[in-house]
Amino acid sequence: MREKLQALAALQKVDIEVAALKKSADAYPKEIGELEKQLAAAKTAVDAERTKLDELEKQKLHLEQTITEDKDKVRKWEARLTEQRSTREYSALAREIDIAKKGQQTMAEEVVELGRQATIQREAVRAKNEDFAEKSKGLTEKIGALKGKLSAAEAAVRALDGDREGAAKTVDAALLKRYDVIRKKRMPALAPVAAPGICRGCGITVRAQFYNTLVASKGVDTCPSCSRLVYAQEVLEEPAPK
Numbered sequence: 632m633r634e635k636l637q638a639l640a641a642l643q644k645v646d647i648e649v650a651a652l653k654k655s656a657d658a659y660p661k662e663i664g665e666l667e668k669q670l671a672a673a674k675t676a677v678d679a680e681r682t683k684l685d686e687l688e689k690q691k692l693h694l695e696q697t698i699t700e701d702k703d704k705v706r707k708w709e710a711r712l713t714e715q716r717s718t719r720e721y722s723a724l725a726r727e728i729d730i731a732k733k734g735q736q737t738m739a740e741e742v743v744e745l746g747r748q749a750t751i752q753r754e755a756v757r758a759k760n761e762d763f764a765e766k767s768k769g770l771t772e773k774i775g776a777l778k779g780k781l782s783a784a785e786a787a788v789r790a791l792d793g794d795r796e797g798a799a800k801t802v803d804a805a806l807l808k809r810y811d812v813i814r815k816k817r818m819p820a821l822a823p824v825a826a827p828g829i830c831r832g833c834g835i836t837v838r839a840q841f842y843n844t845l846v847a848s849k850g851v852d853t854c855p856s857c858s859r860l861v862y863a864q865e866v867l868e869e870p871a872p873k
């Protein structure tokens with residue numbers, strides 16, 4: 632019976648290792664996703680500053696085009712000014728020209744102001760870009776490292792899956808079936824009962840007779856409280872018989 636118990640304990644050791652590895656490996660994709668989100672947010676911040684700059688430059692360009700068009704118009708008016716026969720028509724046109732030129736002056740001042748704002752904004756874009764480059768370097772490195780850890784953990788799980796197959800073959804078929812059923816509900820599925828009869832799975836104290844039978848049989852039974860497979864701890868602590 633002791634050999635059966637040993638085989639099962641060895642199998643559980645592999646199962647616990649696999650479970651621990653899977654648990655830590657499961658955390659990586661979430662961490663990676665979190666970092667990728669931070670990276671995207673930093674990129675969005677750069678894009679927002681750049682959009683502001685584009686908007687300013689667009690406004691400035693539009694205003695410059697309007698001034699050019701307006702100047703053409705005024706030049707034509709000025710040419711027509713000499714053709715005016717009446718003083719009234721002349722002064723009316725002259726006043727129009729005057730208003731248009733004042734308007735151009737105002738627009739030219741706006742162009743200067745927009746240019747000033749664009750210069751400031753260009754600096755903001757540059758700073759944000761620098762900030763992003765730095766952040767992105769750090770984040771990309773972290774993401775890469777986590778992806779490396781993830782694939783290493785996955786490879787380790789695959790290797791342990793192989794070990795598990797080997798270990799499962801050595802376990803008594805009926806026992807393995809019982810163990811696998813319990814394992815799906817609670818881990819560890821196999822628990823020692825420590826002298827004088829405390830189940831290490833659930834902490835309950837079993838009847839003395841139950842414990843004594845476990846010790847004598849060197850076998851496995853079901854804990855009346857937690858339904859785990861249990862064995863007397865001292866059985867596996869004994870040196871193996873020659």
Ligand SMILES: [Zn+2]
Binds near residue numbers: 831834856858
């Ligand atoms: Zn128990």
